[in-house]
Amino acid sequence: MEENIKIEIKDFSFLYHKKQVIHNLNLKIHKNEITSFFGPANGGVTTLLRSLNRLFELNHDTHTKGDILIDGKSIFDPDSSVTELRRKVGMVFEIPAPLPISIFDNVAYGPRLKKKKSKSEINDVVEQALKQAALWDDVKDRLKAPAMSLSGGQQQRLCIARVLALQPEVIMLDRACSGLDPISTAKIEESLFQLKEEFTIVIAPHNVQQAIRISDRAAFMLMGHLIEAGTSDEVFGSPKDQRTNDYITGRFG
């Protein structure tokens, strides 16, 4: 396996009941890069993201074919822990969902569950996660305040911090900036640029413009098929497939 590949999706198919929503998808996701999956609704993007950490297993009657490898190891391996997988591959959702507890406790929640850690260790983890999510300066003087008192953009950055506190390797964001104003969106995008130095980032952007702004690589999905994937310059500059061109230039979708 090539050195800089973090995730390898191999001939992967996904079915809800009998309906196939992802068709034989093959793709490699690179380390220390932002990879965007984009396309019109019902294209399979969310399902694919939910497959990468087996979150789909929370739904009944789902089936997969093919394989997904992280660092060369199958995530479906019977002796691999799904809890460990979801720590390693964190997810930030469209609507921020802070727990109705303090800012600090939201971020500390995961590390406290994981294993016994001293108070000062927890403090360090929380501080580092909040800094990485570019939220520390906003909240350092009111860590005990309820998380619900934060603005939408801050809540979303809190959710990113919560993922980071678990020391993941891959961070997924599913339309994580849809409800945010341009300033909050810019702050999150700015922190993603920092985070990719250390992590592998996979996003479902809320629009094509965001994908263009932040992705190193992009993959266009349509009706469960991967239409094309490549570097951002290729996909948004000179897409090979007419359907990609039509979608990103606003001719359908």
Added chain:
Amino acid sequence: MRKQFDKQLENLNAKLVEMSEAVEQAIANTNTALTTRNTELAKEIIACDDDIDAMEKEIESLCLKLIIQQQPVASDLRLVSAVLKILTDVERIGDHASDISEIICMMNGKEYIKKLEDIPQMAEVTQKMVHDSIVAFVSKDIELAKEVIATDDKVDDLFVAVKDELIVLINNNQENGDQAIDLIMIAKYFERIGDHAVNIAEWVIFSLTGFHKDSRVM
């Protein structure tokens, strides 16, 4: 949204065609002024260059407005950026027609030292190259763009022929020198017009393929 955008792109094409028609006319008029030693017409051509420059500014603004309003990507981005590049070449061709006209004015209707044959032919060929390159752009015709690029060899050959003939004329009689220099400059300007038409054709190919002179730009 897309309908409005398509309308704007059509308008952009129409403006570019309008500008290139003005430039083609300038080349044709230059040819006439040259062969008929008409300094009045040459002066008119020089005056018309301001209109061409104004058209360039207008199209440039249109492109920038489209970029900010529509944030074009993929084929749209290539089209708008190609127009911006083509624009510079079209404008420069207008300048060269004007440069030639200035020389015609300086020659002030004097009899030519030779019968002009190759230079008027250069004018005709380059005028067609400019015309075809813009047609290739508007009709997305990659073959026509390649034809324009190939035609440039003919212009280069004509230039060499003019040069060789003028050297003989200077060797025969030193008094031919003054006018020979004027004529070689005129020929050189037409040769440059051919080069600019090639540039346009290369941007047409970029707009259609993402490749510029065989290397990938986007």
